[in-house]
Amino acid sequence: MSLRRPFRNINFTIGFLITLIILLTALLSFVFTPFDPNRMNLSERFQAPNQSHWLGTDQYGRDILSRVMKGAVNSIIVGLVAVSIGMGFGILLGSLAAFYKKWIDETIMRISDVLYGFPAVLSAILITSILGPGAINSMIAIGIFNIPIFARLTRVTSLSIWERDYVTSARAIGRSDAGIIWKHILPNILSPLIVQGTVQFAIAILAEAGLSYLGLGTQPPHASWGRMLNEAQTFMGTSSYLAIFPGCAIALAVLGFNLLGDGLRDMLDPKLSRWVGR
Amino acid sequence: MKKFLLMSLICLAFVLFSTAIYAQPKPVSGGSLTIAQGVEPPGLDPTTATSAAIPRVVYGNVLEGLVRVDRDGKIIPALAREYKVSKDGKEYTFILKKGVKFHDGKPFDAEDVKFTFERLMDPKTNIPNTKYYREIESVEVVDSHTVKFKLKNVNSMFLFNLARPDSIIINKQTADRLKTAPVGTGPFKFVEWIRGDRVILAKFEEYHRKGLPYLDKVTFKFIGDPSAQIAGLKAGDVDVIGYDVSPENALLLEKDPKFKVLNGYTTTEVILSTNQTRKPFDDVRVRRAMAHAIDRPALIKGAMSGYGTPIGSHMDPGNPYYIDLTNIYPYNPEKAKQLLKEAGYPNGFDAVIKVPERFAYAKRSGEIITDMLSQVGIRLKIELMEWGQWLERVLRNADFDLTVIGHSEPFDIDIYANPKYYFRYDNPKFQETLKKTEMEPDPRLRRDLYVALQKMITEDAVNGFLFVMPSLPTMKKEVMNWWKDYPMTAQDVTEVWIQK
Secondary structure, X not given: OOOOHHHHOHHHHHHHHHHHHHHHHHHHHHHOOOOOOOOOOHHHOOOOOOOOOOOOEOOOOOEHHHHHHHHHXXXXXXXHHHHHHHHHHHHHHHHHHHHHOHHHHXXXXXXXXXXXXXXXXXXXXXXXXXXXXXXXXXXXXXXXXXXXXXXXXXXXXXXXXXXXXXXXXHHHOOOOHHHHHHHHHHHHHHHHHHHHHHHHHHHHHHHHHHHHHOOOOOOOOOOXXXXXXXXXXXXXXXXXXXXXXXXXXXXXXXXXXXXXXXXXXXXXXXOOOOOOOO | OHHHHHHHHHHHHHHHHHHHHHHOOOOOOOOEEEEEEOXXXXXXXXXXXXXXXXXXXXXXXXXXXXXXXXXXXXXXXXXXXXXXEOOOOOEEEEEEOOOOEOOOOOEOOHHHHHHHHHHHHOHHHOOOOXXXXXXXXXXXXXXXXXXXXXXXXXXXXXXXHHOOHHHOOOOHHHHHHOOOOOOOOOOEEEEEEEOOOEEEEEEOOOXXXXXXXXXXXXXXXXXXXXXXHHHHHHHOOOOEEOOOOOHXXXXXXXXXXXXXXXXXXXXXXXXXXXXXXXXXXXXXXXXXXXXXXXXXXHHHHHHHOOOOEEOOOOOOOOOOOOOOOOOOOOOOXXXXXXXXXXXXXXXXXXXXXXXXXXXXXXXXXXXXXXXXXXXXXXXXXXXXXXXXHHXXXXXXXXXXXXXXXXXXXXXXXXXXXXXXXXXXXXXXXXXXXXXXXXXXXXXXHHHHHHHHHHHHHHHOOOOEEEEEEEOOOEEEOOEEOOOOOOOXXXXXXXXXXXOO
């Protein structure tokens, strides 16, 4: 299998590149930003994009480029934590449901149906208003609404695998249930989970931006794309660039992860692709 | 040389004369005015509820008191023609205006005054601001147009309290209608209140100040969303936005030749409230260090787009007793660091600033202060709070280190005499001086005492004194004579007229 082959998929290529750029920007911001992202300079407020401030400055004279860069870190962390929470609990619950069936299955699935029924951002707002606003709480909130998505996916995909002959034979030679789930079930359902993971990653970034926009997510003075949009809104009439750059960053990140997910799905689907060797 | 002087004098006279003419075009009667207001009042009775939205509709327009506050913050007669104070300062005699009528046709007389104040003092009326009338011993009707107030103690705030919206004069027959359809002596009579939408007032033809009001009809339209208010102004549905224009929008509207923005004072002092009982804020050196670390002009620029006036104590520049104390703690980060060192915090300290999310001025000031204090080593964590939560935790339970909030009540330096008030300032000397001040009958001595009070809290750097909120009423160019400053919680449109 050649390393070049995945890049024949145009979605994957573009998505991968965008994601890479965002990831590198986030990594770079740990060692270098043009200015301190939180340092105010009230004599340089509302500068339109210029040579020293490439994307201009905000209402406190903070450098927007530096803040967008730091905001990328924030978004990636939120995406990672939220998807990890969702995947971790989702896979566990989904596997339990698929394995034990009967009332455990019923209970887990009905609860996740209820959770699933809530609009994602609405339930995140609900959870953050219980836990209190803040970056960590918003990650937890977004993670929680990810759980039923992964639980359902895990259950559905693993149900059919439990019926396979090699699972029966593994049972026959006396493998433990946990061992079967770990060795035979999980590897077989991993690809749809990864694809779902990238999609949820994009949704998590969007949800965090939404929560921060409402003042429930990242707290000032820390940079978050959503919060930047929130603060820019009152200055739309005078300095629209304040909103444009964080807005573009959100759009780009969501696009990137979605394309990546699409590309991965195409490639990981054995019916559509030949490059995944068996 | 002489000729030159003469010529310049003539020129000067001409300039002065022409500006005088230009500045005071003759008012014209007629027309209607629509005022946008963010908050709809919960009722129209200014005596039994504290919402500032109530007086902003009715006070000065529908309902009037014995005295009122003029545009410069001075107390002047309104329904009283004049008043006399006895030598010992415990007796106030009011000579009432004659020929004044209520909107229901009843002539105004001394009995109405007696009724009004006895109603306010009656515990059954259950008014929130009992402290305004606590010192009144009795209200006596001397004759049909003379009333005598006897006070238990001398109270320098007595007249000012009579100028508050709480002290509006009503008559017995219509007292129970006050909340829904108030009847007063004001220039406008109440016509209709369409709940959730607007209050409509119409010119009262028999108003006692001759020639007033100029307007035929006034509508207060309640529009909660600030951007909808501005859209209304631009579309022509609204003529004036009295209170709710944000600084960044004011900046924008100022540039539009169709509108004008007045930049005046309010009585809202925005302060960095500091919990005096929490370490390290119990140390005056720490509080002084914070005062030195805050660059007020820069703060006003960043948080208020440059609108607002810096203050050095808890009094607004519109107050007659105001003195400028902004130079006591000039911006000086080095001095701040030195003071922190003396207080035993050479490396600064950590604290939390709780800011009500609802108010942009507070949120922005909080963010800027966090940045400014970080430069002298004080590391603040910002906690944005929902308004209800802020009221509960900060105001009621004093569970906070620092917060930013505006105090809108006029003449409220007395909050520093209450050790239970949320910033927990307990200074017996201040409490004593305030008591003395309020009992001082001589206006000149009283002034000195008020100055001393202001200095005392500045000396102690009780709170970070930041700025006074700008008034920023914004209106169409044609609207004339709107109040530039707001020394009292009101939107008095008696003298407002529309240029044709």
